[in-house]
Amino acid sequence: MLTKSEKSFSILFIILLALEILTSSIESISGLNYIAKPALLISLIIFFWKHSSHLDKKMKLMIYLALIFSLLGDILLMFVNESANFFIGGLLAFLTAHIFYVLVFLKQRNKTKKPIPFMGLMLLYGLLLFYLLKDSLGDMLLPVILYMLVILSMATTAFLRQGAVVKSSYLIVFVGAILFMISDSILALNKFYQPLPYSNFSIMFTYGFAQLFIVFGLLKQR
Template sequence: MKSTSSFFFYIVFAIIVLFETLLANWLNLDWIHYISKPLVVISLILFYKKHSKLLNTNIRILTILALVFSLFGDVLLLYVNHSQYFFISGLIAFLIAHIFYCLVFLKHRNKSKSPYGFIALLLVYALGLFWLLKSGLNNLLIPVILYMFVILAMATFAYLRHGKVNVQSYNLVFYGALVFMISDSLLALNKFYLSLPFADFSIMFTYALAQLLIVKGLLSQDKEETL
């Protein structure tokens, strides 16, 4: 029954992402985004709530909060063409969502695993990205730097779950965090550096995939790992 329910969810989720990433753009129907974009995370919230009842209460609440603030961010970014304040507000909402994900991942931090090599790789990536973006950031310089720091922390904490959770949970969450970084990088490049081809598709597809991987990874934790 659980596998059937999950399969049905994946079909529905794929349809929602298809509408958001392709059909709305191909048909030039912008109003679809106001429905399909929030539905991406709303569907994940409902799926997670249904299948996370055996997880630790704190982990469950923190994950739902991360998804809820992601939803706030999605809605706010729908209105960026009206005012820059919507972008800033959306940035803050996603920053909070990443902080909640950090707290979730820290619940299973492997204290014996050194993060320094991984952090060095992330910093090289972040500095290269920042070098491309810096001239276009203007008054958003500090907020973007802060946001970059938080998402790098999220990826690091996902990395540090190694050895404390099962392999499937670790891989899904870790790859989800990395794909989230890619999605945010594409968004930043498209907004502050140059217009990317197929930007709407690539940003939203990687974002939806990242959220799905993280949610699925957290649900894949063994029961004893969540106590």
């Protein structure tokens, strides 16, 4: 399913992801995380740039913007210990990235597909997550609700691509969107519900592969 270039890049990406997790987990080398974390999305942006010449210009621009805002979100979240404003900024950056992904997925949607059962499943998931978080949100209540609606919309619009794009593109993007939703859910639970064991690993593992799968999947649509 993967091309030679995708396999080669996957190895590089996994190495960078491992370095990010290590540098953010080990205090003595934590300073290197300021390089390792941005390198993850920078490498993905460069890979997309090299292999996206076949895509529609408007779609390509929206994917670039989704990746760039994701990179901005990564950078801002590295400084959350300095000020709570960095968390708000990171949240807004990722919210914007999700919106651009939603626009990309909507452009490729299957207009005959009925999303109501899947939307019901996403709503149930969202309500359960909100139930766990609601007592700890405080002033973050409305921003978190908005963010949850957008991330659930991203998963739903990824689902709506089924039948309108080649099967491999649909499956890889859909798995990526679900991984993104899981990553954000773990981050929210860890921050607002209770600290989770190995949260840094689980958040970055699901996030890294979410971005990788979404880009690989979108590149497969010709």
